[in-house]
Amino acid sequence: MHRNANFIKDTLPHAHIEGTLPQSINFSIDSRTVTPGDLFVALRGQKVDGHEFIKDALEKGAYGFIVSHEKLDLARAQCAHIKGPWCIISVADPFNALIELARTWRAQFNIPVIGITGSIGKTSTKQTLAHIMDCAHKRYIVSAGNQNTLLGAALTLLKIRSEHELAIIEMGISKRGEMAQLARLVQPTTAIITGVGHSHMEGLGSICDIAQEKRDIFKYFKEDSIGIVNGDNPLLASVGYMHPVIKFGTKTINQVQARKIQISSDRTTFILKLYRQKFTVNLLDCHEGRIFHTLASIAAAHLIGIPIATVLSSLEKLPVVAGRYERRAITSGGYIINDSYNASPESMKAALLALEKIDTFNIKGAVLGDMKELGVNSAFWHRQLGRFLRKVPSLAFVILVGDMVKWTRKTMPVNIQVFMAKNWEEAVALLQPLLTRDCVVLVKGSRSVALDQLVNTFAPAIPDKIITKPIEPML
Structure with a gap:
């Protein structure tokens, strides 16, 4: 064409x-x-x-x-x-013209189009699924970077060519009504909702409102369209759908399950139950969120007929997504865990628990920035973050960056050394004397806090973005 x-x-x-x-x-x-x-x-x-x-x-x-x-x-x-x-x-x-051009172009193709949304894990799920398609030698188009808006989706759709066998489109929203617009443009044949959490609450409202908006990804489904949802999330699992739904998660109600999960310092192992079949899965990551990204990707790959042997083989060398729990070596020694792309209460907790699981005698620290767009409950969630730090007893120091983190300081454990910074530049000066060759530091905050600038100051990007071997504990 x-x-x-x-x-x-x-x-x-x-x-x-x-x-x-x-x-x-x-x-x-x-x-x-x-x-x-x-x-x-x-x-x-x-x-x-x-x-x-x-x-x-x-x-x-x-x-x-x-x-x-x-x-x-x-x-x-x-x-x-x-x-x-x-x-x-x-x-x-010109914007509306470009959208109309993309909509018309999309209508000419009768290939699987997989839409991916969710409060957490959209990009990681997209990258995992794309990696599986690479290993299966599929010809596909995928959203680049964080192009998950209406404009980003349009640009991706306009890249579809006759040789492509499928398209993978990330779909993100921050305001009410945006998902319906995206769904009308993308017309996904399969859609994944990775989960629902407290993010973009200023534009979307309560968590129930967020769930409703996310479910609009199914708004233009046809009779043969299939949804894939996080079955551990009640706001997704307990809803009646007008179309077939595959559920993934750790609960037994899910068709795609992770059972007997074991998480160590550098890997996660679980038994995958895919309908009535069982397989062993090994992931070179200690972040619990990776389990759900993997399950969602497995469900989508299964739907389009990728052999399970190919899927399991691909999971042994998953891509590292920049800014999403990405380990980077510090030039002076030690590691920074770059999770600076964005932050919500749920993703903060998951990252901190993963940090706690790292088995090392080295000093652990964290640079935590404001969680934005939490609306009127922002102070509450930042206080909750401080309380949650009690579940990370190995943490030696924390640098809090921004304005709302003042509430986090009020509820933090007294045994953690705490520093306050107004911006990432001040945080750099505070972190510099704390960095040693024997440290591992988690960096996480909302995108507008720009903690990626802090990461880049101390740790260059990893050239090879595929994990091919385990990262050994820093002993």
Whole structure:
């Protein structure tokens, strides 16, 4: 299938088109990554306007532009000196035009499309499932990085080609109504809800409201569509669905179960019960969340017919997802556990429990930042975090970063040495003298606290993002 002039004209009948449309069309929204022949879509963001980068896109070889009607003269002026063919497509709203193009393009494909959402573990589940597809030699398209918004999903869908056998789309929301919009665009044939927790509460409301929004991923299911949900989560397991559902988790009610779980310093072992079959699974990770990411991925892989032997083999060398409990060596010795991508009460507890499970004689510390978007209950959850630290008795010191963590300090155990920092820069200065070759430090906080900057200051990224052997205890 090709995106040609007729595709543009049929999808955007009210667009004003000047110049010559290309025979094959690719889209770009970032002037820095434009490749020759792309159509640059000038989007207005909160801070920048893509129309200001039309010239930059031309210099990178853009064939033409999708612009708003009021910016047509600006685009004309930039194209006036082009000697070769070019085109300008002006529309009422370039963002809506791009979404409509993606929706139309998606409708042309009859392949499995797996949508993934949840309060915790979307990206890790996506990466695990993609890794299984790699090992099964499947040709697929997957959401890049954290492109899980309406725009991100549209860009991913527009990359689908006739050779692809399936698509894996991450779907994240922060406001009410967003999941229905995403589901209408993506039209998943299978959808996973990894779990429901306390995140984005300012925009989504109570945890019951969050669950309801997440379940809207099934809104446009067809008769043969199948949902995959966390069966350990009552807000997902106790609901009646209009379509078949596969449940995963540790409880016996689930069709895909993890039984006899054993978690040590550097690995997790459990018995996988896949309907009536049983298998041994070994994961080179001590984070309990990895079990649920794995189960959800196994359920999806099973649905599309991946042999269980291939699945089990792939789990022995899972990808390390940047910023999600990612171990990085400190240049001076020891380790930082980079879990700085985001934070919620549930993910904070899981990361701290995983830190406690690490068997080492070395000093353990943590840099914990604010958990954002918890709404009116923010102070409560930060106080709960302080109380929870009693379950991490091996913790020697904590650096609290931000504003809301002042409530965490009030409820912390008295035996933990505590430091306060307003931002990541202050935290760097506080952490520097505490780092020794005999330490392991967990770094976790909401994305806006920017603790990834602290991590990068002390520990370069791991070049190889696949775990192929166990990480030995630091004795």
